Amino acid sequence: MSVSDEFVYITMGEISGLFDIAKQLYYANDTQFYNTMQNQILLLGKEKGFFVAMNYRVKICSKDTKSKIDVVWRTKDNIFATFKIDSFFNRSSVESLCSISSFFKFWLYYGEPEVPHCKEIVNDFKIHIIRKNR
Numbered sequence: 001m002s003v004s005d006e007f008v009y010i011t012m013g014e015i016s017g018l019f020d021i022a023k024q025l026y027y028a029n030d031t032q033f034y035n036t037m038q039n040q041i042l043l044l045g046k047e048k049g050f051f052v053a054m055n056y057r058v059k060i061c062s063k064d065t066k067s068k069i070d071v072v073w074r075t076k077d078n079i080f081a082t083f084k085i086d087s088f089f090n091r092s093s094v095e096s097l098c099s100i101s102s103f104f105k106f107w108l109y110y111g112e113p114e115v116p117h118c119k120e121i122v123n124d125f126k127i128h129i130i131r132k133n134r
Contacts (some may be wrong), residue, residue, distance in 0.1 A: 001124050008104060014044060015108060019132045030087055031100065038070050041083050045073035050080060060095045067096040089116050098125050110134045
């Protein structure tokens with residue numbers, strides 16, 4: 001297993017574990033759950049020694065509009081990993097991840113049982129999908 005594959009495998013496992021813990025708690029609404037996951041991914045990045053940011057603005061080239069990346073992990077010089085969090089299929093999430101230069105791109109998706117266009121997203125866009133049920 002390469003170092004890159006190992007990073008992806010470990011990170012997906014850690015986020016999956018955070019999700020499993022978070023879903024056991026009570027939330028008044030989906031926004032509270034989303035905020036919890038966003039903060040947990042942010043803290044995980046800090047623990048790993050990255051500079052971190054939430055709601056990182058990115059320009060979607062295909063639409064000439066702006067969007068945001070939920071969490072970004074940076075090194076001094078580069079964006080290392082980017083994360084989008086969704087409870088439903090959101091094409092703009094894929095577009096946002098595609099529009100940013102990042103070594104690793106993750107999409108935490110806890111919506112419908114099937115991720116539409118999953119194979120294309122993973123293979124063509126190199127986005128790692130963390131698929132969970134809530």
